[in-house]
Amino acid sequence: QSALAQPPSASGTPGQRVSISCSGRSSNIGSNHVYWYQQLPGTAPKLLIYENNQRPSGVPDRFSGSKSGTSASLAISGLRSEDEADYYCAAWDDSLRGPVFGGGTKLTVL
C-alpha cells in the first residue's frame, strides 16, 4: 500500500483534458513539495513537474500541476497518443524520513 493514493487508471480521447489526483497526509503533501513523473512503457521515469507546479525545461505546457492541502493533481490538456504512460506523484515524508511515491496511474488514450 503506497503512502500516496492515486487512481490506478485514467483515460481520455485525443484533445481532451484529463486530471490525475494524488492524495496524501500532513506529513508528506501537506508540508512538502509534490513531484510528478511520467514513465513510458519500458523506459525509466522522467520528471514532469517539480515543486508542485513547475515544469522542467522541455516539458510541454500541456502538463500542469497543482496542490491544495494534502492533495495534488496533474492535469494534461490537449491529450495526445504519446501521453499514454504511467504517471507517479511523489513527496518527501517527514514521518518516514524519506521520499514516498504514489502507486501510479496508467493513462490510456482512447
Add this chain to the structure above:
Amino acid sequence: EVQLVESGGALVQPGGSLRLSCAASGFTFSTYWMSWVRQAPGKGLEWVANIRQDGGEIYYVESVKGRFTISRDNTKNSLFVQMNSLRVEDTAVYYCARSDDYGPSFGYWGQGTLVTVSS
C-alpha cells in the same frame, strides 16, 4: 550530456548479496544528492536510499535498513549500493537517480539494472 549507467544486477538466491554500481558522467557528481529507486515487475516506484553530496547524510526506506548500504566515491563519479540478506521481495529493476536535494526531485535517471532474488 548527463548519463547514469547502472550495473551489477543479477540472479541471486535468497539470503545472498549483491553490489550495484552507477557510473555518472556529464555533470559534477560531487555536488548532487544521489538515490536508488526500485521498481518490482509490474509494480510502482519505490525509493530505496539516498546519500548527500559528501556522504555525511544518508536515508533508507524501512524495509532495507540494516541490509542495504548506500555509498559513493566522488573521485570516481560512482554511486553504489551493497545489498545483503536479499529477499524475494527485493526483486526489482534498480534505478540510480540524481536529485537537487534529499527530496524526490529526481531530474535524471539511469536505465536501470535488474536484480532477481530467487531459488
